[in-house]
Amino acid sequence: MLETLAHTARAARPSMAQCEAEPLARMEDYEEFLAGINNFRTHKWNSDRWVTFRLRFGIYAQKQDGMHMARVKAPGGRLRVEWLRAVAKANREHCGADVHITTRQGLQFYFVALDSLPKLFKELYGAGLTSREASGNTFRNVTACPLAGICPRERVDAGAVAQRLAVTWLRHPLVQHMPRKVKISISGCELDCGATSIDDLGLIATVKDGRPGFRVVAGGGLGSVPRSAVELLEFVAEEELSAVQEAVAHLHHRYSNRSRKMASRLKFLVKRFGEEEFVKLFLDEFEHARRMPQRPWPALAWRTPADDRFPPPQRGRIEQHDGKVAVVIRPPLGMLSSDRLEALADIAEQTGASEFRLTREQNIIAVGIPRQNADRFMKGVRALGLDMGERPHGLGDIVACPGVSTCPIGINNSHALAEELLAAGAAFAGFPETRIRISGCHNSCGQHHIGDIGLHGVAKKIGGKNAPHYQFHLGGEVDTPGAIAMEGPAVPARLIKEALKILLSAYAETRNKEESVRRWAKRIGAAGIEKLLAPVTEGGYDVSDPLLWLDVGSDKPFFPPISAVGECAAAAVVGEYLSDLSLVGRIDLQRSLAIGDREEAVEAGRRSLFATGQRLLSVLGVDTEDFDDSRLILEVRSQFSGEKALMAALETALKAKVAAAGGGDMEAFVRALDDWAAAADIIIEASLAPSSAMGANI
Ligand code: HEM
Ligand code: SF4
Ligand code: SF4
Structure with a gap:
């Protein structure tokens, strides 16, 4: 058993050192979801564990008993024309309401019964869409300014950047269970229509000394304590964006308050430390992250922007920078029926529109329409009874x-x-x-x-x-x-x-x-x-x-409801973040070796070893926050002295660490860390097995 688990851990570990970009949607994600929902349906998991899990797959409980809302993320709001058909079909067959365009460029499906969730996801994932990390304490959908890719003002296609950054850390253990969600937005020029100031992390395309790159802001957010983001970096080159994301995730893990979920967005760190110290803490993490190997970053296509003072207004027909035409469609309150989605796909195909774009305003924009077909496109939309904002009015x-x-x-x-x-x-x-x-x-x-x-x-x-x-x-x-x-x-x-x-x-x-x-x-x-x-x-x-x-x-x-605390603020129940951080340590060990930094590799391994120990103790409710290494090891030994296999794995890992630090075998250290984590998993899973059937109440 131990061998199998350790083997699985090794096989599943992404090697960031040489990784190509992740695809946005993967059938393996659907299978992971299926395994999770089955664990819940067969009472292997209690409802708390299921809630944490399903949120990471974009699923919320609705007010109506037994009903769910499922969210799909679309980086930069971009939707292929054929996706509209897939969305329409899946919605018609498995959901009970119209599809909703969200204020963060995603889509929501409502009134989905528990048994319909796998069917809905099978279709969506099969078509190339994903709900993975659409909620939960993850990197949420990466948004972009609404006219990205077509705006005459743009320096770079912010939507393309959003798509790139959305998959840079997708599925990585560093961002599966952060203290709280992280929302990222990108603007294609200084006019910043992407609203970076209200998100946890914002990137604004700019130029410094003739060099294109991004201004970086962070710590914005709305809710009951709204705050505008502060500047982290006046300028960063495009190839360092992935390190910026990594540094923000580490900053969050290290300092944010996990026990008070309503005060654990990044903005509360700005409040706690003050702007200057917040920036300094970020820079410490950034210095570390930028030394590490990152995924390959093919250069973005930069352009010289038109000298307009304002972005084109978001209504009716818009002239794109490439001579084609975009049309803004304003479905009432962002709701679209399956029939209308299909009809829009038909019109797009007949007129040669290249794709659709969801906006923060809950609108949908068709882009890339050949100029000569624009009137035909608009006529088609009018015939569907959809508004394009051509006659602006007070409540337009x-x-x-x-x-x-x-x-x-x-x-x-x-x-x-x-x-x-x-x-x-x-x-x-x-x-x-x-x-x-x-x-x-x-x-x-x-x-x-x-x-x-x-x-x-x-x-x-x-x-x-x-x-x-x-x-x-x-x-x-x-x-x-x-x-x-x-x-x-x-x-x-x-x-x-x-x-x-x-x-x-x-x-x-x-x-x-x-x-x-x-x-x-x-x-x-x-x-x-x-x-x-x-x-x-x-x-x-x-x-x-x-x-x-x-x-x-x-x-x-x-x-009024008794509490307005959302379940997306739900605490992790099985110390998931500690098992994630243990894996992050092992990945970072490899990344450090890839740049020839043995000392850092040993340190990353030490962090992995420590996080596994913390996880074991967290399940017993022991607070390890102030523990140093030796205190932690003592406590693990005393609490788990009866667990022979676990103790053996711990001693092997400790010895391997000493050997590695002294110039010994690194591979043996990695294997020992995997085995130690796998042994801990067995103990933790056993301790979580429900003693009675519980949890079928969602
Ligand atoms: C079952 C339904 C939903 C629940 C329980 C829920 C819950 C919450 C909660 C508790 C927050 C505050 C988070 C915080 O301050 O950290 C929040 C924020 C947010 N939600 Fe929802 N939400 C739901 C549906 C939606 C929908 C349908 C949309 C889009 C139309 C949406 C978009 C947002 C946005 C944009 C924020 C961010 C505000 C900010 O920047 O702080 N949510 N949601
Ligand atoms: S003007 Fe607005 S929409 Fe256009 S590129 Fe700049 S930020 Fe994006
Ligand atoms: S949590 Fe509040 S703001 Fe969010 S969807 Fe519900 S009612 Fe609207």
């Missing part, structure tokens, strides 16, 4: 998360509110177009902090009884660093339409020429906004209206 571009329509931790039904607003579009026809972004709670899945007008669901008492409200946010901008919206008052959900009418008409009437919502809101100030909204805030509205206590789209009494 609404973004919304699903809210409590499916989300178990939401407060309000943001989706229903967005539908109500869309239906009222005609009443807003004369107003300038604004970007409205709605989240059902403070978690910001609708990214309300970066809308012209943002709304997030809160519960607030009226007459001593909870009533659904939305908190206003005004003047957020994606492309201006630090431009997180300012907070406005909270307004009852049922009065939001009225509130928007008041705000938008005031904006239309009193804004200076071309003044953005941000500048307008700043000019009139928080007090001015409050005054405008007085009729729909406390003291202004009619408290005899019973609708105040009902959410939009609901006639049932309103109850």
